[in-house]
Amino acid sequence: NAGVTQTPKFQVLKTGQSMTLQCAQDMNHExxxxxxxxxxxxxxxxxxxxxxxxxxxxxVPNGYNVSRSTTEDFPLRLLSAAPSQTSVYFCASSLxxxxxxxxxxxxxxxxx
Amino acid sequence: GENVEQHPSTLSVQEGDSAVIKCTYSDSASNYFPWxxxxxxxxxxxxxxxxxxxxxKKDQRIxxxxxxxxxHFSLHITETQPEDSAVYFCAAFYSAGGTSYGxxxxxxxxxxxxxx
Numbered sequence: 001n002a003g004v005t006q007t008p009k010f011q012v013l014k015t016g017q018s019m020t021l022q023c024a025q026d027m028n029h030e031x032x033x034x035x036x037x038x039x040x041x042x043x044x045x046x047x048x049x050x051x052x053x054x055x056x057x058x059x060v061p062n063g064y065n066v067s068r069s070t071t072e073d074f075p076l077r078l079l080s081a082a083p084s085q086t087s088v089y090f091c092a093s094s095l096x097x098x099x100x101x102x103x104x105x106x107x108x109x110x111x112x
Numbered sequence: 113g114e115n116v117e118q119h120p121s122t123l124s125v126q127e128g129d130s131a132v133i134k135c136t137y138s139d140s141a142s143n144y145f146p147w148x149x150x151x152x153x154x155x156x157x158x159x160x161x162x163x164x165x166x167x168x169k170k171d172q173r174i175x176x177x178x179x180x181x182x183x184h185f186s187l188h189i190t191e192t193q194p195e196d197s198a199v200y201f202c203a204a205f206y207s208a209g210g211t212s213y214g215x216x217x218x219x220x221x222x223x224x225x226x227x228x
Contacts, residue, residue, distance in 0.1 A: 035218075040121070097213050098205045100161070105155055
């Protein structure tokens with residue numbers, strides 16, 4: 001039981017490049033979400049999903065896309081990277097939205 | 113949407129003292145309030161949570177209280193130890209229909225430092 005696996009751990013992008021952050025969980029959780037963490041701003045919700053085929057926007061969705069084709073996987077796509085997207089990204093999963101969330105190890109993304 | 117305010121942003125205590133972190137939320141429909149601890153360079157981990165039908169919950173040295181009328185909840189850590197040093201986040205779960213599908217909004221975080 002690996003929990004929540006997030007890759008890569010570190011990434012440097014040039015402005016305008018696109019990339020996908022991977023997130024997979026093996027706990028059969030319905031609820032998955034992506035957060036970004038910036039100093040002094042806590043964890044801000046980007047997108048979340050309540051099950052395969054169902055996604056919705058969080059607080060800061062602009063510049064990011066998600067899809068949920070399976071229960072296990074919830075990738076986050078950066079369409080055209082900008083320096084403002086430099087942050088630490090966390091994927092999380094939970095049985096339901098109002099139960100304990102298990103976080104991945106995080107991805108430190110730098111956009112230059 | 114939901115808005116969660118957390119205070120203080122930094123808290124410094126001596127080992128053995130108590131620490132209290134306070135959060136307020138904006139939407140009275142929020143019904144689940146977890147607290148997460150994040151050690152330096154690590155992922156956040158749940159330490160305690162409380163639901164809206166409960167006023168207080170305790171787990172060893174950690175307790176959480178909820179005041180639904182005032183829309184605030186607090187984390188209390190007693191007999192603090194150096195290993196309690198970390199960033200603590202409160203959060204509030206909001207669901208328009210009262211279901212388990214909704215959004216979890218986090219506070220800005222509190223950096224707790226426990227001096228030996």
